Amino acid sequence: MPLEGYLGLLKTKGTYIQIGAPDAGELPAINAFTLLTNGIKVGGSAIGSPKEIEEMLQFAADKKIEPWLNERPMKEANDVVQDMTAGKARYRYVLVNEKHAKA
Numbered sequence: 001m002p003l004e005g006y007l008g009l010l011k012t013k014g015t016y017i018q019i020g021a022p023d024a025g026e027l028p029a030i031n032a033f034t035l036l037t038n039g040i041k042v043g044g045s046a047i048g049s050p051k052e053i054e055e056m057l058q059f060a061a062d063k064k065i066e067p068w069l070n071e072r073p074m075k076e077a078n079d080v081v082q083d084m085t086a087g088k089a090r091y092r093y094v095l096v097n098e099k100h101a102k103a
Helices: 003-009 032-038 050-062 074-085
Strands: 015-019 041-045 069-073 092-096
Touching: 003 015, 003 032, 069 074, 074 092
Parallel strands: 015 041, 069 092
Antiparallel strands: none
16 A cells, blocks of 8 residues: 555554555655645654564574463454543454454
């Protein structure tokens, strides 16, 4: 999806964070009015090189490090959004299709 498409998905005053560098190191052109009229912020985060990311993932696998998360059935998606808006989210919510839910 072009960058403008992602920016269009943000709510008013939303923030787009580019993780890592895109190919050739340059972001595509952004229409200034998209940012100005919607109060959108654009930022970036250099989480590491592909080699560093691979090493980090291997370390997590070797040490059996697992994320803290709260799995919720997909049918509770509206409740999850309300809980997040109310500040009730603890760790990370993961919506799971019923056919993939753990028994």
